[in-house]
Amino acid sequence: MNYISTRGAGAGERHSFSDILLGGLAKDGGLYLPSSYPRVSAEELARWRALPYADLAFEILSKFSDDIPADDLRELTRRTYTPQTYCNVRDDEQAAQITPLKTLGIEEGAPLSLLELSNGPTLAFKDMAMQLLGNLFEYTLAKHGETLNILGATSGDTGSAAEYAMRGKRGIRVFMLSPHKKMSAFQTAQMYSLQDPNIFNIAVEGVFDDCQDIVKAVSNDHAFKAAQKIGTVNSINWARVVAQVVYYFKGYFAATKSNDERVSFTVPSGNFGNVCAGHIARMMGLPIERLVVATNENDVLDEFFRTGIYRVRKAAETYHTSSPSMDISKASNFERFVFDLLGRDPARVLQLFRDVEEKGGFDLAASGDFKRVKEFGFVSGSSTHASRVETIRDVFERYDTMIDTHTADGLKVAREHLQAGIPMIVLETAQPIKFGETIREALLREPERPAAFVGLEALPQRFDVLPADAERVKAYVAKRVAGSVAS
Numbered sequence: 001m002n003y004i005s006t007r008g009a010g011a012g013e014r015h016s017f018s019d020i021l022l023g024g025l026a027k028d029g030g031l032y033l034p035s036s037y038p039r040v041s042a043e044e045l046a047r048w049r050a051l052p053y054a055d056l057a058f059e060i061l062s063k064f065s066d067d068i069p070a071d072d073l074r075e076l077t078r079r080t081y082t083p084q085t086y087c088n089v090r091d092d093e094q095a096a097q098i099t100p101l102k103t104l105g106i107e108e109g110a111p112l113s114l115l116e117l118s119n120g121p122t123l124a125f126k127d128m129a130m131q132l133l134g135n136l137f138e139y140t141l142a143k144h145g146e147t148l149n150i151l152g153a154t155s156g157d158t159g160s161a162a163e164y165a166m167r168g169k170r171g172i173r174v175f176m177l178s179p180h181k182k183m184s185a186f187q188t189a190q191m192y193s194l195q196d197p198n199i200f201n202i203a204v205e206g207v208f209d210d211c212q213d214i215v216k217a218v219s220n221d222h223a224f225k226a227a228q229k230i231g232t233v234n235s236i237n238w239a240r241v242v243a244q245v246v247y248y249f250k251g252y253f254a255a256t257k258s259n260d261e262r263v264s265f266t267v268p269s270g271n272f273g274n275v276c277a278g279h280i281a282r283m284m285g286l287p288i289e290r291l292v293v294a295t296n297e298n299d300v301l302d303e304f305f306r307t308g309i310y311r312v313r314k315a316a317e318t319y320h321t322s323s324p325s326m327d328i329s330k331a332s333n334f335e336r337f338v339f340d341l342l343g344r345d346p347a348r349v350l351q352l353f354r355d356v357e358e359k360g361g362f363d364l365a366a367s368g369d370f371k372r373v374k375e376f377g378f379v380s381g382s383s384t385h386a387s388r389v390e391t392i393r394d395v396f397e398r399y400d401t402m403i404d405t406h407t408a409d410g411l412k413v414a415r416e417h418l419q420a421g422i423p424m425i426v427l428e429t430a431q432p433i434k435f436g437e438t439i440r441e442a443l444l445r446e447p448e449r450p451a452a453f454v455g456l457e458a459l460p461q462r463f464d465v466l467p468a469d470a471e472r473v474k475a476y477v478a479k480r481v482a483g484s485v486a487s
C-alpha cells in the first residue's frame with residue numbers, strides 16, 4: 001500500500017503506512033491517502049460478519065498497513081479493543097460488542113438506530129481511533145528507538161482522548177494546552193485528574209484560539225520542533241481516519257441480516273474526519289446508500305453539500321454552540337473527499353485549496369463534479385440549539401434514551417433523510433454527561449453518569465498555569481524533555 005498527497009507533490013516517492021503514521025500534512029500541504037482504496041470481496045464481507053470487533057479491526061487495518069507484520073497488528077488491535085476499555089455502557093452485556101447498536105424504532109418505514117461510539121475512557125467517539133493510535137505510536141517508536149512529544153490544543157474532547165490514549169506509553173509525552181478556567185468542570189476534571197508522569201496539562205491564560213496559535217507558532221519553529229521531537233495527533237492523522245472505518249462495517253453488520261441489504265449513516269460532523277471514514281468504507285465496497293452529514297449552526301459543510309460552495313468562516317463568524325465539538329470554521333479532512341470527487345486530480349485540488357487560502361473558498365456549483373456528490377451518496381442538513389433541545393426531549397420521551405447534543409444534531413438531520421426500508425444508523429459521538437448543561441435545559445434533570453465517573457470532579461488535579469506566550473510554552477516543554485521533570 002502506497003500513500004500519496006492530495007496535492008500531488010512527490011508523486012514518484014513511496015510512503016508506507018508507518019512512514020506517514022507519525023507525521024501530519026504532506027510536504028506540499030496536502031493530505032495523505034492510499035494510491036487506491038482496497039476493495040472488499042463478497043467472500044470477505046461474508047466472513048467478516050461474524051468477527052469480534054478487534055479482529056474486524058485487524059482485517060480492515062491490515063489492508064492499509066501492510067508494512068506492519070500481521071501478528072503484531074493483530075496483537076495491537078486485540079489489546080486496543082477490549083470490553084474493559086469500552087466499559088461505560090448502559091447495559092453490561094454490550095461491552096463485548098465495543099460499539100453496540102441501540103435500536104430506537106421505525107420512523108417513516110425506516111429502522112432507526114444509534115451506533116454507540118462513546119463507551120470508551122473519555123466518553124466520546126474520538127477514543128475509538130485515539131486508543132489505537134496510542135498503541136501504534138508506542139509500537140512504532142519502540143521499533144525505531146525513538147521518542148515523541150505530542151503538543152496539542154484542546155477545548156475538550158480531543159485533548160482528553162489523546163491523554164487517555166497516551167498515558168503511561170513508553171517513549172511518548174503529551175503537552176496539552178487548554179484555556180484556563182474555560183472548560184466545563186467535568187471536562188477539566190477528566191484531563192487534569194490524570195496523574196501519569198508523561199502527561200502535562202498546561203492551562204493557558206487565554207481562550208482556545210490562543211492555545212491553537214501557540215501550537216501553530218511552536219510548529220512553525222522548525223528547529224525547535226526537530227530538536228524536541230514535537231508531533232501532533234490532530235484529526236488529519238491518517239491512522240485516526242482509517243481506525244474509524246471499522247465501526248461502519250460493524251454497524252452495517254449489526255443493522256442487517258445479509259450483505260445484500262443497504263444502510264444509511266448519519267454523522268454529526270465538524271472536521272469531516274468521521275464521515276470521511278464512512279466515505280472510505282463505501283469506496284471499499286460496503287453497501288452504504290447515503291452518508292448524511294449533520295452540522296450545527298457552523299454549517300460550512302451543509303452549505304457545500306446543498307450548494308456546491310465551500311466557504312470557510314472567519315473566527316468572528318464561528319458560533320460557540322451547545323454542540324461545541326462541531327464548532328469549526330473549516331473542515332480539515334474535507335480535502336480528502338474533494339480529491340476523490342474531482343476524480344483524483346491533484347492539480348485541481350491544489351488550485352482549489354489555494355483559492356481557500358487566498359479567497360476564502362471555492363465554488364463547484366457550475367462544474368460537473370458537484371453532481372457526483374450524489375453518486376458518492378452524500379446529503380446533508382444542519383441543526384440549531386432549539387432543535388437540539390427539542391430532539392433530546394423527544395428521544396427521551398419516545399424511546400427512554402438520553403442522547404448528547406452532538407448526537408441530537410445527527411438525529412435531527414437523519415430524520416430529514418429517512419427512506420422506507422433502509423435502516424438509518426446515527427453515530428452516537430458522545431455521552432450526555434459531557435454536555436450536562438443542555439441536558440438539564442432539555443429534560444430538567446441530571447444527565448446519566450457512568451459508574452466510573454462518580455466523584456470525578458473531586459479528584460486531585462495536576463496542571464500548570466502559563467501565560468498565552470509561545471516562548472514560555474517552549475521553555476516549559478524543553479525543560480521537561482531535557483530532564484524528564486515531572487511537575
Ligand SMILES: *Cc1c(COP(=O)(O)O)cnc(C)c1O
Nearest residue numbers: 269270271272273274325429430
Ligand atoms: C470531534 C467530534 C465530532 C466531529 O467529528 P469530526 O470527525 O471532526 O467531523 C462530533 N461529535 C463529537 C462529540 C466530537 O467530539
